[in-house]
Amino acid sequence: MYFASRVLQAVPTLAAAAVLLFAVTHLLPGDPALVYAGPDATPAVVAALRQSMGLSAPLPVQFVRWLALVLRGDLGKSVISGYTVTGLLGQAIGPTFELATAALLLSLLVGGALGIAGAIRGGAWLRTATAYSSLALTVPNFWTAILLILVFSVTLRWLPPSGMASLVRDPASALALLILPAVTLSFHLSGVVCRFTQGTLLEVLREEYIRTARAKGLDAARTVLRHAMPNAIIPLITVVGIEFGRLLGGVVIVEWIFAWPGIGHLIVQAIGNRDYAVIQGSLLLLTVAVLGVNLCVDMLYGLVDPRIRYS
Amino acid sequence: MTRWSVVVAAAVLIALAALAVAPVPPRAGGASVLRYALTGDIFNFDPTQLADGNYIMINQLYDSLIREDQDLHPRPRLATSWEFLDNGLVLRLHLRRGVVFDSGRAFGADDVVYNIHRYQDPAVGANVRLQALSVKDVRKVDDATVDLVLDKPDPAIFDLLDFLYVVDRDGVAGIKTTPAGTGPFRLAGRVPGTSSEFAAFDRYWDKGTPALDRVDVRVVADDPALIANLTSRAVDVIQGPQPIHLQSLKQQGYRVTVETSSALFFDVLMNVTRGPFKDKRVREAISLAIDRGEFVRLFFQGIGKPAWLPAARAAHVTYPTGVDAARAKTLLAQAGYAGGFSTTMLVPAAIPGAPALGQVIQSDLAPLGVRVRLELIDLAQIRARWFGSDFEMTIHQYGRANRDPDSLLRGAVVFRPQDNITRYDSGAYAALVDRGATTMDPRARGAAYGEVAKILLDEAFTVTVAAQPRIFVTAPGVDGLTTNLEGMPILGGVHVR
Secondary structure (H helix, E strand, C coil): HHHHHHHHHHHHHHHHHHHHHHHHHHHHCHHHHHHHHHCCCHHHHHHHHHHHHHCCCCCCHHHHHHHHHCCCCCCCCCCCCCCCCHHHHHHHHHHHHHHHHHHHHHHHHHHHHHHHHHHCCHHHHHHHHHHHHHHHHCCCCHHHHHHHHHHHHHHCCCCCCCCCCCCCCCCHHHHHHHHHHHHHHHHHCCCCCHHHHHHHHHHCCCCHHHHHHCCEEECHHHHHHHHHHHHHHCCCCHHHHHHHHHHHHHHHHHHHHHHCHHHHHHHHHHHHHHHHHHHHHHHHHHHHHHHHHHHHHHHHHHHHHHHHHHC | CCCHHHHHHHHHHHHHHHHHHHCCCCCCCCCEEEEECCCCCCCCCCCCCCHHHHHHHHHHCEEEEEEEECCCEEEECCCHHHHHHHECCCCEEEEECCCCCCCCCCCCCCHHHHHHHHHHHHHHHHCCHHCCCCEEEEEEECEEEEEEEECCCCCHHHHHHHHCCCCCCCHHCCCCCCCCCCEEEEEEEEECCCCCEEECCCCCCCCCCCCCCCCEEEEEHHHHHHHEEEEEECCCEEEEHHHHHHHHHHCCEEEEEEEEHHHEEEEECCCCCHHHHHHHHHHHHHHHHHCHHHHHHHHCCCEEECCCCCCCCCCCCCCCCCHHHHHHHHHHHCCCCCEEEEEEEEEEECCHHHHHHHHHHHHHHHHHHHEEEEEEEEEEHHHHHHCCCCCCEEEECCCECCCCCHHHHCCCCCCCCCCCCCCCCCHHHHHHHHHHHHHCCCHHHHHHHHHHHHHHHHCCCCCEEEEEEEEEEECCEEEECCECCCCCCCCCEEEEE
């Protein structure tokens, strides 16, 4: 019941997002016919291309046509490259998922470890964790990316600066190519995770039931893992859920810099070409992804804290 | 050391070890592979689309009917010989035999007929459609002979044939995603927006070509990424790096190829129907105040060429010798703008060098009291403004300047007498352009184009600033990279040692 109500709440959000992103896409100045026609096109050519691309119909008619296609599971075709949008997204979703997953895991690992160490050990560990999270929260993605490329690709020549390889066919190259974009993308989120883990854990560690557990002879590690972490993790789930949307935003820049063939890369190109169907399809997919993650977060709340489920 | 310290230290060590041992992807074993990087992706595989991103694929996957050399002499490709008949109103093409498309189907006269009609169709959006319209009719004589019937004698007809890349008519339905040509390579793999892979076509008509087994084309984000890919040895060739890197790359042993045939020029457009720019004295004053040499020194590091007109210097035309601020000031005063004026200049942000040129012009015009606000916008937006003549001043680039003057003057939107985006409209200019286009006698043509040059300098609606060379940088061991007149790379003769 709880799950069903959350899913139903997502439907109007998705509908509103569809209207909004169609409107915003078509409000961009310029259109794909102008891009396709080339710099020396005559008005006759531009008009003929607009006609063949279906851009001469009124906007509401174009929206209804697009929506009808979407409801049938067809996101249309790129008027520039000729590929189907579902085909392009099918090709791009894997790399984006791979990168986003790697970045998420890396940020949880690094940020979580530093946050826990800072909260438990205090002193130099606490100062290190605080400094790390401050740095990670203030440095923009593109700057981190450039710095990493300069150090690890250009100077040390340890890692390739851009591209992607298949994890199945060439795992060594795939890993080498994944490291820089994943580290770049995870950096900000790891700072957030570090700060929240540290803050909530410090708070929980001051609770009386923790003192009781320690007084009864439970060792520090068990006290933290069994009693402190489950309570500290609830606000962290919320933050990670919210930050996932930001992570997907970051994917756009990071994928472009590292020539990572994901959805972000696709969106940047499509915007430059005013390739409406591709922009709309990609943004719709990202909207669904963010809604899906928020839904998962809600589900996790229910699992972690039964009071939420029963209320 | 406590347990937590050990865990964190181990994690850091593992991460560092992973970084240290992860290898740069190696080349495929044994095969001769060229790894090529550029900043724009292939637009689609239709060769009628002469977008910059398509340049890398066109001469690899397709063949044109002829290829013009630097002196505009036609050289055989799919057409092996030609002759003019009927007082220059018919051009007979003799086609190469034994040519097959990558589908295996034989190329013949029907394909030429089909392709010329396709280039003329407005719904295809061919970038050289205007030139193709000079062919009134195409007739198949036999399987290997075609007659092109012209409206009137056309000295620029070989420019069209140089651009006319032949597609397999059976493959046109999917041409955007699946190339269908007769070129030395065929498409072997593609990740849109990221990479493309061309493999040698073993049934190519020119035996021994290509020398490579494969070309891997990689799209990178920007100029710094191009340089990083080359210097980290992730690729063998980069296309279009900014000139500022060239000195350092040369010192590191890379070969820099600068294509100076100058198809492409930077220009400044002034809308002759807007404000002060209605007066040709204002336009001329602005042209005289622009320090073209400074722009070339600043942005091209001296490898480009300042220019006043695209064509070779015409006889009997007096050219300005450089910046003439005094005369510019006088002209402005005569036009009633002694105190200057304010204006906005559109700048295409995506064209490297355009923002720099905007700043140079802003600074050059300030002493005249002309206050220029720069408006940087993206390509789709600026095209909408250009085609709607919705600007006062704008920075622009025109191509095909190294072709027959007719291809430029009747093709480029900034020179052609009809639909000119500066709104310049003159019967005398149109008549001269038309005379040059239909006169076969070289001296008479030269005289007509000399008059056109005078009008261009005097009216200054399109102010040419500098030629833009195309730049390629290759790693040691890569030889044989050439380009056509347009600056498109030709990789059929490339060897990788």
